Amino acid sequence: MDMFTVHLDPGRKQPLYDQLYMHIKREIESGHLSYGTRLPSKRKLAGYLRISQNTLETAYQQLVAEGYVEAVPKRGFFVSKTDEVLRIGAEAPIPALRMLSMDTDAIVPRYDFSPTSIDLDVFPFTVWKKLAKETIQSEHKSLLQLGHPQGDERLRSTISQYLYYSRGVSCTPEQIIVGAGTESLFQLLLQILGRDNSFAVENPGYYRMYRILRSYGIDVQLLPLDEEGVDVAQLADGRSNIVYTTPSHQFPMGMVMPVNRRMRLLQWVNERDGRYIIEDDYDSEFRYSGKPIPSLHGMDSSGKVIYIGTLSKPLSPSLRISYMVLPGRLLEVYRTHYISYASTVSRIDQHVLYQFIKEGHFEKHLNKMRRIYKRKRDRLVAAVRRFPQPVDIIGENAGLHLLLKVRNGLSEEELVSLAKGAGIKVYGISGYCFEPVPEGSDPVILLGFAGLSEADIDAAARILEQAWFSVEPPSNKA
Ligand SMILES: Cc1ncc(COP(=O)(O)O)c(C=O)c1O
Missing domain, CATH: 3.40.640.10 (Type I PLP-dependent aspartate aminotransferase-like (Major domain))
Incomplete structure (x- = not known):
């Protein structure tokens, strides 16, 4: 390390050597100065901080005495390997920034019927890139x-x-x-x-x-x-x-x-x-x-x-x-x-x-998306109609999601959880209700289909069918 910047205040009661010693100690404890880092030479750092070499010598010797720093003859002062002991009581490290997500599930589902997804593969990449290039x-x-x-x-x-x-x-x-x-x-x-x-x-x-x-x-x-x-x-x-x-x-x-x-x-x-x-x-x-x-x-x-x-x-x-x-x-x-x-x-x-x-690209793109999303919707509707027990399909005439009213005796929580266990993420309607869903009402599950391919929709629907209809509803259990 060439140099470090620290604000030393001669007006404070705390002596300058102690201010410097405390600063370096904190840097070592927090991990900013890691094992093996060479501290700046006494002459250079004293000149840079405009303090006497004696002051600096006292600070370095204090760090050596406490084991934070090692003095290697003719080479200088190096941060010691003391991390485990020194970190005790050190300020907790700032947790790495995570993506803000509504989804707190640790497991990534195999198929996600998210209502906010769109089909990423049909974004007009070529035209958009061309227009962006022309714009810049x-x-x-x-x-x-x-x-x-x-x-x-x-x-x-x-x-x-x-x-x-x-x-x-x-x-x-x-x-x-x-x-x-x-x-x-x-x-x-x-x-x-x-x-x-x-x-x-x-x-x-x-x-x-x-x-x-x-x-x-x-x-x-x-x-x-x-x-x-x-x-x-x-x-x-x-x-x-x-x-x-x-x-x-x-x-x-x-x-x-x-x-x-x-x-x-x-x-x-x-x-x-x-x-x-x-x-x-x-x-x-x-x-x-x-x-x-x-x-x-x-x-x-x-x-x-x-x-x-x-x-x-x-x-x-x-x-x-x-x-x-x-x-x-x-x-x-x-x-x-x-x-x-x-x-x-x-x-x-x-x-x-x-x-x-x-x-005119938007109009063309919209027409294409309408065809694609209609096919996906049709595929999902057809797959649900093959379920062994009747399931009401709601809201399938527009948009990028539809809903299923499932009447097989399972609760919304059970349906979501069985789907999750089978690798499928579905969304219970209670997550969109601003007051508790009245007891006894049929569970409603929301399925967004835009982000899944037609083949994925088929595969996911088959898995859902297995997960939801091959279990005995609680009311039939002994
Ligand atoms: C009801 C509703 N309004 C608006 C939006 C779009 O919001 P934004 O324009 O902020 O992306 C969505 C997206 O899912 C929505 O579901």
């Missing part, structure tokens, strides 16, 4: 500067066109805010909406939004679901003025809210000033059967629906690009109070995405 050119150097807080105008423009054609959302690019994920946009929205609001969310529902609301100390009304989703009658008591909903594919239950229900929800929101609907249209690109139903936003003519969409499902969740469409009144609040927040999305990524949509 000096002719685009202006992209290195901060852009518009709402996201680059051209990207917002393409998003507004896409939304109009695909979801019936009619908005101007000025109404769109591009942000790093739905959660991030939702938090901004909470600021825009201000304090005096009460929220209602679907139960079961999207835990991230619920958690954000609770973390702000907001009391949240839980709305139970029936087979059509949220019933507006639940809102009749006037407790809440803002509803967060996933009408196109309720998360997690999967039902698609029919048009008459949507109309009733819109009627409710229009009955009183200050009411809003937050429509999270997170996976509406993937609809497999039935007539396309326009978004709530598309059916609303009075500016009461805040629309949120994401590229996490059609492209990649790690891209972190989502968008929010604000009604005029809220846009005004945003422009007055929050426009100074810089955009949370890299302009390079925004530009690549803009080109990707503009050149």
Whole structure:
């Protein structure tokens, strides 16, 4: 070691040699100075620290006397091998950073029916790489500067066109805010909406939004679901003025809210000033059967629906690009109070995405993904239909996951655990419920199919069948 930097304070009561000795001792104990490390020469270190060589000699000799350091004639001072003894009482080492994960399972499952997975193999690598390469050119150097807080105008423009054609959302690019994920946009929205609001969310529902609301100390009304989703009658008591909903594919239950229900929800929101609907249209690109139903936003003519969409499902969740469409009144609040927040999305990524949509790759990619995901869904549905006992399939008409109501006498916990024992990760609905699931209700298991290949889906379904239906339910056991 050439030198080390230590702050020695001559103003302190503790003598300088002791300050230096303590510092080196701590460095050895903590492992920063390891066995065999050569300490700087006395002359050099004294000069560097601007202390006398005597002071330094005293500190080194103290370390030698206590066995921390060995003096080797003509070569210098070396850290001794004393680690086991010296570490006793030393500060606990900082644990290595682990990936933040909801999943605390130590065993990696063979097949994971995660509802947040997508098919990684069909990401448009070649086109994306080409566009990214073209973007990182000096002719685009202006992209290195901060852009518009709402996201680059051209990207917002393409998003507004896409939304109009695909979801019936009619908005101007000025109404769109591009942000790093739905959660991030939702938090901004909470600021825009201000304090005096009460929220209602679907139960079961999207835990991230619920958690954000609770973390702000907001009391949240839980709305139970029936087979059509949220019933507006639940809102009749006037407790809440803002509803967060996933009408196109309720998360997690999967039902698609029919048009008459949507109309009733819109009627409710229009009955009183200050009411809003937050429509999270997170996976509406993937609809497999039935007539396309326009978004709530598309059916609303009075500016009461805040629309949120994401590229996490059609492209990649790690891209972190989502968008929010604000009604005029809220846009005004945003422009007055929050426009100074810089955009949370890299302009390079925004530009690549803009080109990707503009050149027609997004549309092509979506069509391809729809075919792929439909095939996977069909495969899973067919495999489940072969199960020996009837299992209800729920929410299979849209999105990237479906649910199974399993009626073989086993509880949700038992189903999840038997699957786990067989190397399969499945998700019990209770993990998405914000209050305990009523006793006696049939267990519901959520299966995301996007991240598994068709062959994996077949194999995993066969294993599930074995695991769930070859055991005797507790009620039949003696
Ligand atoms: C209900 C719901 N909303 C939104 C999202 C997407 O969130 P983000 O845009 O933050 O990736 C998901 C992703 O799984 C979701 O399930």
